Amino acid sequence: MEQFIPIAKPNLKGNELKYLTECITSGWISSSGKFIELFEKKFADFCGVKHSVSCSNGTVALHLALLALGIGKGDEVIVPNLTFAATANVVIYTGAKPVLVDVQEDTWCIDSEEIKKKITKRTKAIIPVHLYGMPCDMDSIMKIAKENNLVVIEDCAEAHGAEYKGKKVGSIGDIGCFSFYGNKIITTGEGGMCVTNDKQLAEKMRLLKDHGMSKEKRYWHDVIGYNYRMTNLQAAVGLAQLERINEFIEKRRAIAETYNRLLKSVKDITLPPNKPWAKKVDWLYSILINDKFSVNRDNLIDILKEKGIDTRRFFYPLNEMSPYKDNSSFPISKKLSEQGINLPTYIELKEKEIEIITNCLSIINVY
């Protein structure tokens, strides 16, 4: 196999090595050091929020957010049925119950009308997920939250820099949570961040991520905390990535435009959603393989793999898996999950490679 086009690939060609070297030579490699503060400060500025709290990954960012907002046993938290499982897992960590809600056909994100139907006396929070970089319809979600006295945690793990009506995702709900896993829009290897405008929530998350240890009295604990800290090494990479985030975002948008243009003439596929109020950041450019396409989605993945093109199926609907089992009907997430495919999307992907991929799709559909 000659050619190989991966699904994702980090670009670490800025100041990453320089800043990492500074950590090594100075000895500041653990969870204190100047890069942590710098990265937090600059990430808050980037999102347009007052506070940000770094942590070890995106999953624990969500866990910290739920804990700081007081979610626990007996509570219900609304999550979309189509997301990465971490969104629901963190709810279960707290002892609360994830309540699954179907997504919308025209955004692939959580459906507000369906949220209304699932609210009970126990409902405490909603976790909208900006799936594959497409912002959720936040106005309607915030309205429902306000009317029902619910808190909102935005899962922004796939949407760094995406905007809803001119506001950066993460800055709209009570807390926004980001992941910096290796394949995300910016990376620290593993890493996460919680952003908020609420000082008290930020302080709570800071306390909880550092063993719950009192800031004034060392080794004194009033609450049970965790070790969810980010290292200076991770933050060094993160700061270097953040310096180039606008360039990364523009590149991703250009990649999506190229895909859209080249796929327009391919029959029997559905291009990714968009909305006038959204400024997406295509984390993974994704399409649907309609029933009429010459092969089904899973066969297509195999054929592309043979040609050296790495793709992914969409997430499985959570309700179909035993930890989250729910026998009600979720027609949209079921359909998207069966038809959705993520195509290679990364900064160094060349137009020529996008042409190879889109040509493959169009040829496969002819035969």
Ligand SMILES: *Cc1c(COP(=O)(O)O)cnc(C)c1O
């Ligand atoms: C990646 C991701 C997470 C988890 O982030 P990690 O850093 O891998 O723990 C959570 N939610 C969504 C939607 C994700 O895509």
